[in-house]
Amino acid sequence: NAGVTQTPKFQVLKTGQSMTLQCAQDMNHNSMYWYRQDPGMGLRLIYYSASEGTTDKGEVPNGYNVSRLNKREFSLRLESAAPSQTSVYFCASKEHQSSYEQYFGPGTRLTVT
C-alpha cells in the first residue's frame, strides 16, 4: 500500500499561472482533506470531501477549487496563483468523517513568484 500520494513534490509558479495538485489514496477511505502549512501557523483546512461526490469549504478556501474525481483521488486547483499561496500543501484521508485516524501525504512545496 502506498498510502496517500501527492504530485508534484515541488512546484514554482509565476503569479497568475494555474496548476492542479494531485492526491490519491489506496486505503479505500471515504474522506479526504487538503491543508496548507505556513511558517508560524498550524495546518489549516482548505477543502474537504466527506465522501465521494461531496466537497465542502474549510477554513481558507479562497483562491482554490477542488474535485473529488472518484473515491481514490482528490485534486486541488489554483486557477490564478498568488504569492500568498506560497505554502506547503498536504493531502490527508481517513476512513470516514467520524474516524479518528487521519493519514497524511508527503506534501507539495509550492512557491509563487
Add this chain to the structure above:
Amino acid sequence: KNEVEQSPQNLTAQEGEFITINCSYSVGISALHWLQQHPGGGIVSLFMLSSGKKKHGRLIATINIQEKHSSLHITASHPRDSAVYICAVRSRGTDKLIFGTGTRLQVFP
C-alpha cells in the same frame, strides 16, 4: 488567541535527556492527536487520546480533560527524535482538526 497552544516553540536537548512538550486547548474536544513531522516534511500520527495516558516505546502522551491540557514525553531522547511535534484537537461536534503551530525539537549527540 489560538485555540490550540503548544509550548515550547523550540527545544534543544542532549541525547538521553527527558523531553516534555505541552499542549493547551480552549475548545471542547472529542480527541487529541500528537503528530510528528520529520525534516523531510512527512506527517505521521503518534497518538490519539481521549483520556488518560498512552505509551509507545519511549513516547508517552497524557491528557487532562478537566484542565484542557496534554503533554508528550520522550524518555532517553535520541538524535533521530529530532522533528516537529504537532498537537491537534478534534473539535466536538464538527469533527474538524484544529492544529497547534508545532514544537521544533533538536536532539544533539
